[in-house]
Amino acid sequence: xxxxxxxxxxxxxxxxxxxxxxxxxxxxxxxxxxxxxxxxxxxxxxxxxxxxxxxxxxxxxxxxxxxxxxxxxxxxxxxxxxxxxxxxxxxxxxxxxxxxxxxxxxxxxxxxxxxxxxxxx
Numbered sequence: 304x305x306x307x308x309x310x311x312x313x314x315x316x317x318x319x320x321x322x323x324x325x326x327x328x329x330x331x332x333x334x335x336x337x338x339x340x341x342x343x344x345x346x347x348x349x350x351x352x353x354x355x356x357x358x359x360x361x362x363x364x365x366x367x368x369x370x371x372x373x374x375x376x377x378x379x380x381x382x383x384x385x386x387x388x389x390x391x392x393x394x395x396x397x398x399x400x401x402x403x404x405x406x407x408x409x410x411x412x413x414x415x416x417x418x419x420x421x422x423x424x
Contacts (some may be wrong), residue, residue: 315355322353326362 317325323333323345336342343357 317353317358319351319353322358323349325355325358338386 308356313416319333319337320330323330326333328336337344337351341361342353343361344353346352
C-alpha cells in the first residue's frame with residue numbers, strides 16, 4: 304500500500320477508510336469485521352470513528368487460536384447444514400423428517416387395521 308494512502312500519523316481519530324488503510328485491509332474487509340461487532344469504534348452521526356490506539360490494542364489483544372477455533376465451529380455447522388440438505392434431497396425434497404412421518408403413518412395404518420379386525424371378530 305503506498306504511503307500516500309495511509310492516514311496522517313498525527314491524527315488520533317480515523318474514519319472508516321482511514322482505519323481500513325491503517326490496518327492494511329480493504330474497506331470491504333474492514334466493514335465485514337466491523338459487522339461482527341468486536342472492533343472498537345463508534346458511530347457518530349452517519350460516520351464511523353476509530354481511535355488509532357484502540358485499533359492497535361484490539362489487534363494486539365487478538366489470539367489466532369480464538370479465530371481458528373471459531374472457523375472450525377463455523378465449518379462444522381456448515382457441514383451439518385450440508386448433511387441436512389443432502390438428506391432432504393435423498394427423500395425427494397421432503398426433508399429429513401419425512402421417513403419418520405412415513406413410519407408413523409404406517410404404524411397408524413396397521414393399528415387402525417388391527418382395530419378394525421378386532422371389531423369384526
